[in-house]
Amino acid sequence: MKTKDISLVALFVTLTIVGAQISIPIGTVPITLQVLMVFLTGYFLKPTLALLTQSIYLLLGIIGLPVFANFSGGFASIIGPTGGYLIAFPLAAWIISLSKKDYFSMFLHGILGIAIIYTLGVLVLNYHLHDFKKAFMIGVVPFIGIDFLKMCLAVIISKRVLKVVEA
Template sequence: MRGREVAFAGLFAALTAVGAQISIPIGPVPITLQVLFVLLSGLVLGARLGLLSQLVYVVMGAIGLPVFANFNGGFTVIYGPTGGYIVAFPIAAYLAGLFTERLGRRGMLIGSILGVGIIYLLGWLRLGLFMGGDFEKAFLLGVTPFLPVDAVKAAVAIVIADRVRKAVEIG
């Protein structure tokens, strides 16, 4: 792995941490800009480096660095109600990157949809378990309010990634 690749992966881990701090509390799961940067990491860096950048982010938070929403960190956050969303970030970045690598610009949309879908799936499952198995309530609180917001984030990520990929050769 080249130094430039490591730097880009570190940059997107840091951007995801910054995006976590831009937070609007609306219930057990806040609206943040994390999803935007998770998608961007895969769309811009590709599957391997996107995955790596989000693994770095998750590990930083797991060891206690305050990189999660509201300057939280530690394994208790990953085990808490929003942990499923966080654990899904590396997978989402990988999917966004994989489809972009395979299908180009058209793959950005598919990868973004699948990436957001895996974030919702794992987040919803963890939130449902945290709520004592009330998966319907977990869906209403942890997925439904985010659909329009994350659709906008995905669209913005695609536009930004397309421009960045044209301007900067990564990898």
């Protein structure tokens, strides 16, 4: 790995940690900027680096560092009600990073990434609630519009920054 790649991985791990702490509690699943950082990780990094970045973030939390929302961490976070969302981050970042960096591809891969996050998130939340409809209503419905806006913001940011960097 090049020094640049190591630096980018460290930067996006750090941004994800910071994004997790910007949290609005609205119930079982808080609104955070983690998903925005997953989008940015995917749009800025190559697939293997995007996967590595979010995997490192996940591992830091699993070993107990307070990197998840509200400064939480530990294995209990992964097996808890919101664990499915966290587990989905590496795969979602990888899928998002496969985009060709044109608007259509970025939106398509962004939608696939968020679908992965919602699917795994709702499955684990359903396990805890024993009610799929309730899990969907709590874990997806309040976030669809917000996460779409995060995706749009990530596309705009990444297109502008990549344009400057590549110039």
